[in-house]
Amino acid sequence: MTERAETPPVTPGTVTEVAVCIIGAGPVGATLAARLASAGLPTAVVDHAGLPPMELPEFDGRAYAIALSSRRLLDAAGVWDLLPWAPGPITRIRCTDGAPGEAASALRLHFDAAESGTEAFGWMVEARALRMALNARMRSLAHLIVRAPAKAEVTRTAGGAEIRLSTGELIRARLVVAAEGRRSRLREQAGIGIATHDYGQLGLVGAVAHELPHEQMALEHFLPHGPFAQLPLAPTPEHPNASAIVWSEKRGIAERMLALSDEDYGKEIQRRMGDHLGKVTPIGRRWSYPLSAMHALRYTDTRLALIGDAAHGIHPIAGQGLNLGFRDVSALAELLLGTAADPGSPELLAQYQAARRPDALVMMGATHALEKLFGNRFPPLRLARRLGMAAVDRMPKLKRAFAQRAMGITGALTR
Numbered sequence: 430m431t432e433r434a435e436t437p438p439v440t441p442g443t444v445t446e447v448a449v450c451i452i453g454a455g456p457v458g459a460t461l462a463a464r465l466a467s468a469g470l471p472t473a474v475v476d477h478a479g480l481p482p483m484e485l486p487e488f489d490g491r492a493y494a495i496a497l498s499s500r501r502l503l504d505a506a507g508v509w510d511l512l513p514w515a516p517g518p519i520t521r522i523r524c525t526d527g528a529p530g531e532a533a534s535a536l537r538l539h540f541d542a543a544e545s546g547t548e549a550f551g552w553m554v555e556a557r558a559l560r561m562a563l564n565a566r567m568r569s570l571a572h573l574i575v576r577a578p579a580k581a582e583v584t585r586t587a588g589g590a591e592i593r594l595s596t597g598e599l600i601r602a603r604l605v606v607a608a609e610g611r612r613s614r615l616r617e618q619a620g621i622g623i624a625t626h627d628y629g630q631l632g633l634v635g636a637v638a639h640e641l642p643h644e645q646m647a648l649e650h651f652l653p654h655g656p657f658a659q660l661p662l663a664p665t666p667e668h669p670n671a672s673a674i675v676w677s678e679k680r681g682i683a684e685r686m687l688a689l690s691d692e693d694y695g696k697e698i699q700r701r702m703g704d705h706l707g708k709v710t711p712i713g714r715r716w717s718y719p720l721s722a723m724h725a726l727r728y729t730d731t732r733l734a735l736i737g738d739a740a741h742g743i744h745p746i747a748g749q750g751l752n753l754g755f756r757d758v759s760a761l762a763e764l765l766l767g768t769a770a771d772p773g774s775p776e777l778l779a780q781y782q783a784a785r786r787p788d789a790l791v792m793m794g795a796t797h798a799l800e801k802l803f804g805n806r807f808p809p810l811r812l813a814r815r816l817g818m819a820a821v822d823r824m825p826k827l828k829r830a831f832a833q834r835a836m837g838i839t840g841a842l843t844r
């Protein structure tokens with residue numbers, strides 16, 4: 430594949446003026462760039478990596494569960510319709526509680542999209558498909574400047590920001606957005622501290638092919654060492670029956686699992702997933718990452734806003750990591766596009782922080798509590814949570830409230 434650089438040859442000394450300059454073109458930064466430029470706001474986005482290598486052409490097993498609120502954002506950014514193939518809807522969710530091998534636990538919690546009055550709880554979108562759509566959208570926008578690969582040195586003052594690129598170009602912006610992921614350099618440079626919690630677990634991520642159709646049902650199985658999720662992927666000619674898996678496991682055990690042969694790895698997945706989809710076979714790559722929660726103590730500084738993983742990282746138990754980042758994008762875009770005033774003013778930044786930090790804290794608290802509640806093997810607690818699941822299963826209103834929260838359609842900033 431020929432790599433297409435997004436950084437055209439520029440004459441050193443070129444000065445470009447934009448309203449907003451985003452550092453980091455990951456899924457969150459790229460979506461903000463597309464959203465703002467789609468609405469006509471002059472925007473720049475800079476990434477130290479090139480964009481084409483982010484589009485891995487082969488199926489690689491990574492996929493995101495996109496909530497309804499995130500789909501609406503991708504629509505508004507002109508990205509959803511550019512997805513190269515149809516995302517797989519999740520129309521049913523089943524939660525069970527047990528130990529490996531007890532996948533057919535008697536006490537379960539079922540969610541049905543039809544009962545919740547919605548088409549789907551969310552859509553499974555392959556990471557490579559989202560990347561292709563984002564890159565295609567960014568290339569088409571007249572109000573967007575994309576510089577990747579390029580290194581950026583940022584200077585911020587009360588009056589504005591200057592971004593000096595390794596190409597020799599200078600960008601002047603009213604607001605800089607840090608979207609460089611967990612190890613955000615801009616966050617560090619601004620002296621913004623973080624609170625972290627290490628779960629002592631690894632997240633094992635990948636995909637499996639299975640004999641039987643998943644019928645758009647997702648499974649969340651709460652196991653003693655961490656949750657195991659099976660998420661239904663859209664059928665492809667290559668893999669008509671396939672699901673993504675997100676499996677949290679104690680670090681030592683996870684490392685042993687990663688060293689297994691494909692066949693033995695498949696058996697371990699099957700033990701956790703159960704037999705409802707017939708025999709399972711791992712496909713694509715195996716991905717793993719250490720699970721920790723992280724929260725920035727502030728989301729803003731002079732002419733600076735943090736979004737996505739630069740601001741927060743959560744346990745994948747509820748599959749909400751990227752959705753949380755997309756809610757930052759919606760909130761910031763709504764504020765920036767709703768005002769003709771200075772886009773980096775202290776007032777606007779204060780509004781952004783007030784809109785987003787409490788929501789992220791609630792989501793972090795909820796995922797943390799779920800992890801603690803379901804990771805506990807103390808028998809009375811295990812009985813209580815099983816009875817709780819059975820009770821919730823019989824309360825349609827409460828179930829609908831849970832489902833709406835997961836879809837991101839409650840709360841203030843979800844338009």
Ligand SMILES: Cc1cc2nc3c(=O)[nH]c(=O)nc-3n(C[C@H](O)[C@H](O)[C@H](O)COP(=O)(O)OP(=O)(O)OC[C@H]3O[C@@H](n4cnc5c(N)ncnc54)[C@H](O)[C@@H]3O)c2cc1C
Nearest residue numbers: 453454455456457458476477478609610716737738750751
């Ligand atoms: C293996 C793995 C699997 C995951 N699976 C899921 C999942 O199934 N569902 C889900 O919701 N979440 C998942 N997550 C979490 C999800 O990937 C993140 O929440 C999401 O990627 C955050 O997006 P982001 O754009 O904020 O940051 P990132 O994806 O980290 O992107 C940051 C971007 O900034 C660029 N950058 C970094 N530093 C600089 C710099 N100094 N200058 C310029 N550019 C810079 C990087 O090149 C990158 O393009 C997973 C994470 C991992 C690691």
